[in-house]
Amino acid sequence: MEKNTDTRLAIMNTTYQLIAEHGIQKASFALIAKEVGISKPSIYYYFDSKNDMIYQLFEQFCSEISFQHFFNAEHFTQEQFSTQLIEVGFQMIQEQANDPYFGNVMKEFLSLAARDDSYKGRFIELQQDYLKGFEQLLLKAADWSLIPLYSLTEKAHILALVIDNIGNFMMLDDTVDYRNIWKTAVQLVFLEDGLHG
Amino acid sequence: MEKNTDTRLAIMNTTYQLIAEHGIQKASFALIAKEVGISKPSIYYYFDSKNDMIYQLFEQFCSEISFQHFFNAEHFTQEQFSTQLIEVGFQMIQEQANDPYFGNVMKEFLSLAARDDSYKGRFIELQQDYLKGFEQLLLKAADWSLIPLYSLTEKAHILALVIDNIGNFMMLDDTVDYRNIWKTAVQLVFLEDGLHG
DNA sequence: GTCTATACTTCGATAGAC
DNA sequence: GTCTATCGAAGTATAGAC
Incomplete structure (x- = not known):
């Protein structure tokens, strides 16, 4: 599993910002994909689901504080x-x-x-x-x-x-x-x- | 405007509970209507929109604390x-x-x-x-x-x-x-x- | 790895009968 | 006041080509 690619990091960082600006629910995969500059289904290559992705972001967030x-x-x-x-x-x-x-x-x-x-x-x-x-x-x-x-x-x-x-x-x-x-x-x-x- | 009816109060109270249990976004008019025991469009007789309703709930919440x-x-x-x-x-x-x-x-x-x-x-x-x-x-x-x-x-x-x-x-x-x-x-x-x- | 196309669901909101 | 029926938009997620 060598999945800590630039794309994956870009998705995580962009999502972090979009959550701050619009909230978790409104930070949709469509919006994230548009902001990162990729297509919506591409996100599913790196994350199983939206819940999976949000939770991984949450784990990282907690470890830093x-x-x-x-x-x-x-x-x-x-x-x-x-x-x-x-x-x-x-x-x-x-x-x-x-x-x-x-x-x-x-x-x-x-x-x-x-x-x-x-x-x-x-x-x-x-x-x-x-x-x-x-x-x-x-x-x-x-x-x-x-x-x-x-x-x-x-x-x-x-x-x-x-x-x-x-x-x-x-x-x-x-x-x-x-x-x-x-x-x-x-x-x-x-x-x-x-x-x- | 004599709109502080039982129905209106039931909608407000039910929404308050559903927000606590599921969050604002998941407290949909469909769910609220089902819980109160009325139809979805009936809510629009008492509130202009969902935003309107949430904000009225918020104002009441603030005044009590x-x-x-x-x-x-x-x-x-x-x-x-x-x-x-x-x-x-x-x-x-x-x-x-x-x-x-x-x-x-x-x-x-x-x-x-x-x-x-x-x-x-x-x-x-x-x-x-x-x-x-x-x-x-x-x-x-x-x-x-x-x-x-x-x-x-x-x-x-x-x-x-x-x-x-x-x-x-x-x-x-x-x-x-x-x-x-x-x-x-x-x-x-x-x-x-x-x-x- | 990334794409286009699309299936499926649910949402807020409106039209119009009673 | 309350209902049934329905619209259009947006959501998550999948199928399948490249």
Whole structure:
């Protein structure tokens, strides 16, 4: 199976853009073929069906936004922990803002996941990835006595909720300073005289 | 125009459910008519087109989730402010969790808004509602010296991001204690020795 | 690998009787 | 108000030549 040809890649990339612009349902094989510059049945040489193609695009999409892709625990130091966390969050916000199609494609896949368990299951993995990822990151900070263990899990989940939703809010309002929101969220979590049991 | 008949309401309610179960595109007039128990052309007596009908459903949906619908500033007191904020958040989480269709319908409208400025504009209003609403709520708390003015806007936005995204996360994972996350978020914002300039 | 031609289905919407 | 009948457009997918 040597099917990662230029045509196949062109189909995938074009579909990604068309989904962002028109939604999955309106991104028909006719429209994709016209945009790529091939005939409609040619797509069936590379993909079994439209469902097959959309799901392959979805798998690739998910693999590129994993927690590990952005937050690598080994890069954090005791001296600069919260500063580094703020900085990596900035990079994630920036990277997704630089892809003009990202937000729309994400919303399409989310609405698909609402009704299809295959998509839903993959998104659950992704979400657990982030919830557990932030928790382990904060546990590392607790080992270094940078934050207390009290409410550590809740704090980790707050960070996950905030960084995940910043992208959605940016789509609707680009006048808000989202970098400052993330910075403040991290600072609240790392307050020296924070919550205690 | 006396068109708020039982038939009209039945069409609206059935469509709401079918959108949640199958998405907007697959909620065809044929399917809706079958479910309501009428013929397909009968729907056109109450709605000009499918777009018209979906948008009317969207308007009603938005009016029921306004900031004011949940958070009324006049009900907050100096003595119990953060406790009341936590409680009202619980009520909002509970109300949306009690409607099994809410999350899916919201995702459908969000993906529509990504490509249609009419829907997008209405969602922007809703978002500004929440961002400004939380900000004015915290300003009231600041007047009572319950929190400092420093980073007040950012804190308000963090609360908006968290409460808005809790619903999305609940769809994927109902094992997490989301009430505790909201409670912790409010407590972090209301810490006595919080952030200062 | 890529094409033309086409089968089959479903969609939104309209005409017109009752 | 509600129906039957039907139109034209667009969708996914396949057959078969090159």
